[in-house]
Amino acid sequence: MSPPWPSRCPDCRQLLLAQNKLDVRLVDVTQPVKDGYDDAGRSDLPLIVTFRGDKAPSTGPFTEAGAHMGRPLPVVNGRAMRCAKKRGTDF
Numbered sequence: 001m002s003p004p005w006p007s008r009c010p011d012c013r014q015l016l017l018a019q020n021k022l023d024v025r026l027v028d029v030t031q032p033v034k035d036g037y038d039d040a041g042r043s044d045l046p047l048i049v050t051f052r053g054d055k056a057p058s059t060g061p062f063t064e065a066g067a068h069m070g071r072p073l074p075v076v077n078g079r080a081m082r083c084a085k086k087r088g089t090d091f
Contacts, residue, residue, distance in 0.1 A: 044068070045085055050078035065090040 016022035029038075036042070047067075051057060056079060059069050066087030070080030083091040 043085055044082040045088065047081045047083060048073060048076070048078055049081050050076050053077075062091075067091055 013022065013027060017024060017027070032038070033041075049062070050073075054077075056072065056077065059067075059079075062081060063069065066084050068082045070082065072079050
């Protein structure tokens with residue numbers, strides 16, 4: 001049986017850390033926050049959008065809603081995108 005997913009269960013995360021089964025660097029957000037990768041430090045929301053079917057749809061509706069296209073992610077049939085927080089409801 002695999003261990004529970006650490007991000008969904010704070011108690012599980014503590015147990016896995018105590019058992020040295022989870023690298024503390026994976027849950028330490030100190031440096032990313034210092035680098036501005038926190039909600040207060042960003043005006044956009046980084047997203048990974050996945051699509052149903054065999055191929056990705058046109059990017060037009062996403063860009064019209066204020067999304068900035070990132071790179072395609074073929075392994076998950078998706079694409080990296082950034083959406084301006086102030087356009088979140090449009091997105």
